[in-house]
Amino acid sequence: MRYLLSLLSxxxxxxxxxxxxxxFKPVPIPVKEVVVEDLNKxxxxxxxxEEIALVSEKNGDLVKVNLTYQTKxxxxxxxxxxxxxxxxxxxGDNAGIFxxxxxxxYNQNKRIFIAYAAEKPNIGxxxxxxxxxxxxxxxxxxxxxxxxxxFTQDNFHYGGxxxxxxxxxxxxxxxxxxxxxxxxxxxxxxQDLNDPRGKMHRFNLxxxxxxxxxxxxxxxxxxxxxxxxRNAQGIALNPSTQSLWFTEHGTIQGDxxxxxxxxxxxxxxxxxxxxxxxxxxKPPVLAxxxxxxxxxxxxxxxAPTGLCFYTGTTFPQWTNSLFVPGLSRGSLWxxxxxxxxxxxxxxxFLDSRARSRKIAQSPAGKLYLLTDEENGKIIEIKPKxxxx
Amino acid sequence: MRYLLSLLSxxxxxxxxxxxxxxFKPVPIPVKEVVVEDLNKxxxxxxxxEEIALVSEKNGDLVKVNLTYQTKxxxxxxxxxxxxxxxxxxxGDNAGIFxxxxxxxYNQNKRIFIAYAAEKPNIGxxxxxxxxxxxxxxxxxxxxxxxxxxFTQDNFHYGGxxxxxxxxxxxxxxxxxxxxxxxxxxxxxxQDLNDPRGKMHRFNLxxxxxxxxxxxxxxxxxxxxxxxxRNAQGIALNPSTQSLWFTEHGTIQGDxxxxxxxxxxxxxxxxxxxxxxxxxxKPPVLAxxxxxxxxxxxxxxxAPTGLCFYTGTTFPQWTNSLFVPGLSRGSLWxxxxxxxxxxxxxxxFLDSRARSRKIAQSPAGKLYLLTDEENGKIIEIKPKxxxx
Numbered sequence: 001m002r003y004l005l006s007l008l009s010x011x012x013x014x015x016x017x018x019x020x021x022x023x024f025k026p027v028p029i030p031v032k033e034v035v036v037e038d039l040n041k042x043x044x045x046x047x048x049x050e051e052i053a054l055v056s057e058k059n060g061d062l063v064k065v066n067l068t069y070q071t072k073x074x075x076x077x078x079x080x081x082x083x084x085x086x087x088x089x090x091x092g093d094n095a096g097i098f099x100x101x102x103x104x105x106y107n108q109n110k111r112i113f114i115a116y117a118a119e120k121p122n123i124g125x126x127x128x129x130x131x132x133x134x135x136x137x138x139x140x141x142x143x144x145x146x147x148x149x150x151f152t153q154d155n156f157h158y159g160g161x162x163x164x165x166x167x168x169x170x171x172x173x174x175x176x177x178x179x180x181x182x183x184x185x186x187x188x189x190x191q192d193l194n195d196p197r198g199k200m201h202r203f204n205l206x207x208x209x210x211x212x213x214x215x216x217x218x219x220x221x222x223x224x225x226x227x228x229x230r231n232a233q234g235i236a237l238n239p240s241t242q243s244l245w246f247t248e249h250g251t252i253q254g255d256x257x258x259x260x261x262x263x264x265x266x267x268x269x270x271x272x273x274x275x276x277x278x279x280x281x282k283p284p285v286l287a288x289x290x291x292x293x294x295x296x297x298x299x300x301x302x303a304p305t306g307l308c309f310y311t312g313t314t315f316p317q318w319t320n321s322l323f324v325p326g327l328s329r330g331s332l333w334x335x336x337x338x339x340x341x342x343x344x345x346x347x348x349f350l351d352s353r354a355r356s357r358k359i360a361q362s363p364a365g366k367l368y369l370l371t372d373e374e375n376g377k378i379i380e381i382k383p384k385x386x387x388x
Numbered sequence: 389m390r391y392l393l394s395l396l397s398x399x400x401x402x403x404x405x406x407x408x409x410x411x412f413k414p415v416p417i418p419v420k421e422v423v424v425e426d427l428n429k430x431x432x433x434x435x436x437x438e439e440i441a442l443v444s445e446k447n448g449d450l451v452k453v454n455l456t457y458q459t460k461x462x463x464x465x466x467x468x469x470x471x472x473x474x475x476x477x478x479x480g481d482n483a484g485i486f487x488x489x490x491x492x493x494y495n496q497n498k499r500i501f502i503a504y505a506a507e508k509p510n511i512g513x514x515x516x517x518x519x520x521x522x523x524x525x526x527x528x529x530x531x532x533x534x535x536x537x538x539f540t541q542d543n544f545h546y547g548g549x550x551x552x553x554x555x556x557x558x559x560x561x562x563x564x565x566x567x568x569x570x571x572x573x574x575x576x577x578x579q580d581l582n583d584p585r586g587k588m589h590r591f592n593l594x595x596x597x598x599x600x601x602x603x604x605x606x607x608x609x610x611x612x613x614x615x616x617x618r619n620a621q622g623i624a625l626n627p628s629t630q631s632l633w634f635t636e637h638g639t640i641q642g643d644x645x646x647x648x649x650x651x652x653x654x655x656x657x658x659x660x661x662x663x664x665x666x667x668x669x670k671p672p673v674l675a676x677x678x679x680x681x682x683x684x685x686x687x688x689x690x691a692p693t694g695l696c697f698y699t700g701t702t703f704p705q706w707t708n709s710l711f712v713p714g715l716s717r718g719s720l721w722x723x724x725x726x727x728x729x730x731x732x733x734x735x736x737f738l739d740s741r742a743r744s745r746k747i748a749q750s751p752a753g754k755l756y757l758l759t760d761e762e763n764g765k766i767i768e769i770k771p772k773x774x775x776x
Contacts, residue, residue, distance in 0.1 A: 027415065027705045296738070299688030317415045317705035338739070346734030350684075351726070 027317040028383030032352060032369070036070050039063065039376035041085075043160075043357045044099045044306060046112070050364050054112065054134075055378070058096030058357070059085045062114065064137060067378065077139040079130065083119035085155075095125060098160025098233070099306070103131070103205060104168065110134050113145070113170065115160040124151040126197075127158040127174045131207060145207045146223060148174040148196040157231035157249075161306065166242045169210055171260070172201040173246060175231035181251075181269055182278035190228045190268045191284070193220035198268065200226040200235075200246070200260060214263035228266040228291070233357070234306040235260070240320055243340050247304035247324060248294070250274035255304050256294035257324065259340055264292040273297040296335070296342045303327035306358030312365030314383060325356035327372060332356065354379070415705040416771030420740060423756070424458045427451065427764035429473075431548075432487045432694060433748045433756060434500070442500065442522075443758070443766070446484035446745070447473045450502065452525060455766065465527040467518065471507035473543075483513060486548025486621070487694070491519070491593060492556065498522050501533070501558065503548040512539040514585075515546040515562045519595060533595045534611060536562040536584040545619035545637075549694065554630045557598055559648070560589040561634060563619035569639075569657050570666035578616045578656045579672070581608035586656065588614040588623075588634070588648060602651035616654040616679070621745070622694040623648070628708055631728050635692035635712060636682070638662040643692050644682035645712065647728050652680040661685040684723065684730045690714035692721070694746030700753030702771060713744035715760060720744065742767070 040060035047053045048064075054075070055063045061074040078097075085093040095117035103111040110133050118128035127148040132139040148159075157175030164170055176190045176198030190198025193215060202225035204210050209222045216222050235246040244260040254274020258266060269276065270283040271291050298304075307324040322335040322342075330353030336344040354377075358370040367381040428448035435441045436452075442463070443451045449462040466485075473481040483505035491499040498521050506516035515536045520527040536547075545563030552558055564578045564586030578586025581603060590613035592598055597610045604610050623634040632648040642662020646654060657664065658671040659679050686692075695712040710723040710730075718741030724732040742765075746758040755769040 026707065319414065334734075342738050344734055344736045344738060346722075346732055348732045350730050350732060 028315055030315060030348065030381050031384045032349065032354075032379045033382055034377050035067055035368070035380045036065055036072070036378040037375055039065075039072070039370075039378070040374060041096070041357075041372050042370040042376040042378065043097060043372075045358060045360045045368060045370055045378065046100045046102045047360070047362050048102065048106070050362055050366075053362075054100050054102070055370070056097040056100045056114070056116075057376070058098075058372070059374075060097070062097060062100060062139075065378070073137050075134070075137055075139060077132075077142075079116075079118070079128075079139075079142060081118040081120070081128070083117040083125045093155045094158055095119075095155050098127075098158065099162040101162045101164065101170075104164060105205075113162055115162055115172065117155075117158050117160075118147065118151075120151045124153045125155065126151045126177065127160055129162070129172050143207055145170070145203055146172060146174075146196065146201060148177075152177055154178060159229075159232055161233050161235040161246065163235040163237055163244060164205070165237060165244055168205060170203045170205055171225065171235055171244060172203065173229065173232040173235055174199050174201065176229075176268070180278050181276045181281040181283070184269065184281070184283070188269050188283060190230060191265075191270070193218070193224060193227060196221055196224070198227065198229055199224050200229060200232070225262065226260060226264040226266060226292075228264075228268045228271075229258075230268040230272075232258075234304065234324070236307050236309060236322075238309050238322070238337070238340065239311060240309075240337070241340050245295075245307060245322065245340075247307055249303055250297075250301070251277050253298065253301055255298045255302050255326075257296040257304070257307075257322075257335070257342070258292065259295050261292050265290055266294075267291040295340065296345065301328050302331050302333070303329075304333070305356065306360070306370075308359050308361055310361055310365075310367060312361065312367070314365065323359045323367070325359045325369060327355050327357070329353065330355045332359065332369065416703055418703060418736065418769050419772045420737065420742075420757070420767045421770055422765050423455055423768045424453055424460075424766040425763055427453075427460070427758075427766070428762060429484070429745075429760050430758040430764040430766065431485060431745045431760075433746060433758055433766065434488045434490045435748070435750050436490065436494070438750055438752050438754075441750075442488050442490070444485040444488045444502070444504075445764070446486075446760070447762075448485070450485060450488060450527075453766070461525050463522070463525055463527060465520075465530075467504075467506070467516075467527075467530060469506040469508070469516070471505040471513045481543045482546055483507075483543050486515075486546065487550040489550045489552065489558075492552060493593075501550055503550055503560065505543075505546050505548075506535065506539075508539045512541045513543065514539045514565065515548055517550070517560050531595055533558070533591055534560060534562075534584065534589060536565075540565055542566060547617075547620055549621045549623040549634065551623040551625055551632060552593070553625060553632055556593060558591045558593055559613065559623055559632060560591065561617065561620040561623055562587050562589065564617075564656070568666050569664045569669040569671070572657065572669070572671070576657050576671060578618060579653070579658070581606070581612060581615065584609055584612070586615065586617055587612050588617060588620070613650065614648060614652040614654060614680075616656045616659075617646075618656040618660075620646075622692065622712070624695050624697060624710075626697050626710070626725070626728065627699060628697075628725070629728050633683075633695060633710065633728075635695055637691055638685075638689070639665050641686065641689055643686045643690050643714075645684040645692070645695075645710075645723070645730070646680065646682050649680055653678055654682075655679040662689075683728065684733065689716050690719050690721070691716040693744065694748070694758075696747050696749055698749055698753075698755060700749065700755070702753065711747045711755070713747045713757060715743050715745070717741060718743045720747065720757065
């Protein structure tokens with residue numbers, strides 16, 4: 001009996017020791033699985049729950065999607081000044097519905113934020129940001145936060161990205177709304193602090209201007225937070241450092257990842273890591289010390305869009321990585337970071353590229369990708385099973 | 389007593405169940421640690437044991453290095469026709485000692501293989517491959533395997549990579565030895581089956597020609613295995629698939645990863661994913677079906693060199709990945725593969741670039757990088773410890 005007890009104790013102690021040493025486990029291989037399709041160029045996704053999400057269609061509606069049953073419900077009451085790209089004649093018409101964001105206090109106030117291209121008939125369009133109450137699949141109590149006037153004929157570079165910082169402020173991106181640099185005024189749009197375009201804006205969640213915005217009293221539009229930004233579509237919060245990161249489309253190459261700095265000048269069009277379209281354009285000179293350099297830029301065009309930070313553990317090799325999808329080469333990029341410094345850059349899914357506008361993480365940590373096509377898809381990135 | 393036994397049995401069964409489920413463990417973060425320095429542009433490394441390695445210096449000697457004690461011993465008896473780059477006037481002189489390889493039967497025959505630039509005074513240089521017996525830190529019984537005549541004045545594109553396949557054959561790369569495409573003869577060097585340059589060669593380990601070489605009897609030099617290769621420095625065996633992979637330097641971009649096919653035409657100079665230096669050069673036209681496409685090419689110049697497949701498990705996120713270092717941007721690339729198809733491409737160590745000629749795995753699975761500089765280093769890539 002004492003011998004038996006000793007044996008069992010040895011087994012027991014052995015188990016305790018084993019529990020203290022994690023066992024080697026191969027990392028999961030990621031694969032893509034289509035969860036929902038037949039969305040009209042989905043631009044953004046915002047999760048009301050693990051199963052229900054709002055999806056903005058570039059060429060269509062704001063849609064409520066059930067990811068389990070794949071049902072879609074168009075949200076009613078969308079503002080009538082929406083300019084979309086349906087039937088657009090021009091190649092590359094950028095108009096439509098852009099980012100959608102859930103208010104942090106949604107459970108109490110049922111409010112959401114939406115960015116879209118708004119038009120004035122016979123005049124033109126620009127980027128507009130609203131908040132609204134979502135009730136019975138309808139938008140009510142719509143409030144305008146920002147209209148990036150003037151309305152112009154150009155259908156490009158609306159920006160339209162949104163994020164909420166740890167300071168509980170709303171950050172909004174507006175593109176500079178031009179195609180050719182030679183169309184710039186003497187003071188380029190993105191550099192002009194009296195023009196809301198080519199900028200990052202910062203608002204309180206109720207749409208008022210924060211008193212601590214960095215350029216107040218400096219001859220600038222009060223909502224401007226940063227400037228010199230050509231066309232940023234993606235902005236996201238790094239939960240590890242509390243910094244905000246944004247992507248920026250360059251012209252010929254020049255695609256960048258930027259760290260948002262209060263009052264920062266991101267240099268466009270005087271500074272770019274790429275080349276200009278208008279070969280004869282001579283932008284004003286900016287002193288090196290006045291410009292914020294990108295934390296990363298690509299050597300080739302990827303057209304980076306709606307980025308997100310992954311905090312899940314299903315893919316332990318990816319925990320705390322930054323994901324950036326792209327349009328032109330259908331790439332998905334993953335950056336490993338040391339604080340706010342990229343230390344590796346990985347292009348994933350080389351053999352199954354998909355032109356993408358957004359990557360997002362669900363409340364429970366699943367990764368979803370939105371494809372920019374007429375039969376637009378929500379794709380889940382999940383671990384491969386039954387490995388042969 | 390029965391109660392106590394039941395309790396202990398429950399603990400025991402619980403432990404068995406726990407042992408069956410691996411515990412989540414975050415993947416290690418890689419850091420670089422200099423192991424040996426003051427090598428003169430180290431080009432390649434071959435392990436005689438976990439601790440002792442042969443290192444070829446581009447600008448110097450064949451050196452025996454003790455990785456633990458950091459001692460270096462120059463190997464005596466190197467052929468006197470070595471052309472190195474010491475004191476080279478020309479920028480970018482590519483001459484020197486290239487790859488070094490240990491014979492699979494080294495324990496019995498003490499033989500090694502060496503590639504280097506050999507010269508004939510007043511005539512020029514070319515790539516030469518020898519085998520030799522290593523005894524008392526000296527080379528003896530030197531046998532010539534291949535001299536890639538003619539000897540010419542150009543100091544570029546020697547190739548010089550070597551690998552042994554699972555067929556126990558020796559594969560050797562010879563560059564096309566030109567700088568300007570306009571210097572090509574009517575039949576470009578790499579396409580000319582009667583010219584050993586711009587080629588992959590295949591030999592028996594004793595230096596004789598394998599009877600099953602693919603171009604025997606086709607009006608070609610018998611040792612030629614593949615052609616149309618501009619300048620390949622790295623060739624390595626994929627242990628998972630038994631395929632041979634090689635890197636190839638393009639001109640302006642055009643850097644490639646290729647899968648070696650018997651008798652394959654890799655297309656240079658008629659085909660490139662980059663651009664030519666000589667803008668007026670018109671290469672002969674090749675039919676699509678006759679050319680082997682690269683499995684991967686870079687959108688920008690990385691100048692890829694001595695690649696290797698990692699089979700260790702210290703970095704489980706990297707097991708079975710392919711590593712490719714580069715010269716021009718000091719990058720280290722990691723490719724995840726599905727069989728012989730790249731599915732992701734990652735650039736590592738963005739914040740600590742190092743111009744590199746070679747990455748290699750020691751017998752026990754450690755990863756080492758060789759830097760191409762006058763104070764050349766052997767760097768170990770190891771897991772970061774004491775994470776803050």
